Amino acid sequence: MISTRSLGGLPDIDGLRRLTRALAMLDAILCADWESRYYSFNSQWAAGEVMASMRDGSGDQWFALFTEVGAALHGLAHESPMFRRGNPWPGIWDSFPSALAGFRAEPAFDTKDSTFCIWRMHSDAAWQRGEIDFPQGHHDPDGSTMLLSMLDGVPQTYCAWASEYYECELPVAALAAVYDHSPLTEALVRALKADASLRSLQPDVAEIGYPDAG
Numbered sequence: 001m002i003s004t005r006s007l008g009g010l011p012d013i014d015g016l017r018r019l020t021r022a023l024a025m026l027d028a029i030l031c032a033d034w035e036s037r038y039y040s041f042n043s044q045w046a047a048g049e050v051m052a053s054m055r056d057g058s059g060d061q062w063f064a065l066f067t068e069v070g071a072a073l074h075g076l077a078h079e080s081p082m083f084r085r086g087n088p089w090p091g092i093w094d095s096f097p098s099a100l101a102g103f104r105a106e107p108a109f110d111t112k113d114s115t116f117c118i119w120r121m122h123s124d125a126a127w128q129r130g131e132i133d134f135p136q137g138h139h140d141p142d143g144s145t146m147l148l149s150m151l152d153g154v155p156q157t158y159c160a161w162a163s164e165y166y167e168c169e170l171p172v173a174a175l176a177a178v179y180d181h182s183p184l185t186e187a188l189v190r191a192l193k194a195d196a197s198l199r200s201l202q203p204d205v206a207e208i209g210y211p212d213a214g
Contacts, residue, residue: 002152003145004116005134007127011153013071013120019153020052020064021208022179026158028204029178029192030166038165039150043209050209054147062147063109065100070121072096072103074114077143081135088114089142091132097121116142155179168193183211 002009011019024041031037038054045051045065052064062075082089092114096104100119104111111117120127134141150157155175162170174191182188184205189196198212205212 001145002148003140004118004129004132004142005144007118007129009152010118010127010148011151013066013122015153016064016071016073016151017050017052017066018181019151019179021210022181023054023150023158024052024208025184025204025210026162026175026178026192028201028208029189029196030162030168032200041208043207054150060143060147061110065103065106065109067100067102069099070097070119070124072100072117072119074103074109074111074117075142075144075147076110076113077115077140077147078113080115080141080143081138082115082142083113086112088112089132091130092117093130095128095130116144153179181211 010016020039021041021043023039027037027039034040036057038056040053042051048068050066052066053062055061059078060076062073064071064073077083088111093104093111096117097119099121103109116129118127118129140146150161155172159170159172159175162168171191174188177188178192184198184201186198189198189201202212
């Protein structure tokens with residue numbers, strides 16, 4: 001499973017950007033109320049930057065920023081052993097690259113309460129994290145296993161989660177089409193939610209920057 005101690009299953013920067021965009025689009029289709037969604041994506045965050053996020057409504061969250069030099073993702077699992085309000089666990093930020101310093105400085109990302117952070121420059125061969133002395137006796141000490149599980153790129157993972165959160169059974173083929181960034185069509189949207197419409201989704205499509213058949 002993906003965690004800060006096992007990052008090999010995480011997509012590369014481009015793959016993670018595509019995946020988080022797809023997750024946000026799926027949530028937009030299934031849930032008209034933005035505040036009730038888990039996943040969001042802002043393709044117009046800043047010049048040369050896009051932002052993805054997850055919020056569970058109970059205080060756990062992650063934020064990812066994709067820039068021209070690389071990407072960073074930090075998470076906050078408020079019930080994890082490594083949560084220390086206003087004083088992140090030693091090592092989480094110690095070797096964070098200065099080229100991505102704007103990520104940590106952004107107040108909206110709440111990095112003062114981080115329980116984990118990972119990053120990757122475009123020149124890196126793999127995702128990185130700081131040197132951390134993890135507390136013993138916990139299978140998920142920083143909450144990263146829980147918060148990053150959806151980022152395996154497997155549509156069935158979202159299907160299993162949505163069946164509980166949205167209380168619906170989704171066709172895996174339609175989920176896979178969104179994961180693949182197939183252009184939205186009325187048929188694809190309604191395969192995921194019968195009363196949804198492509199027209200009503202246009203503001204979300206524009207914010208997310210997802211392909212749209214128009």
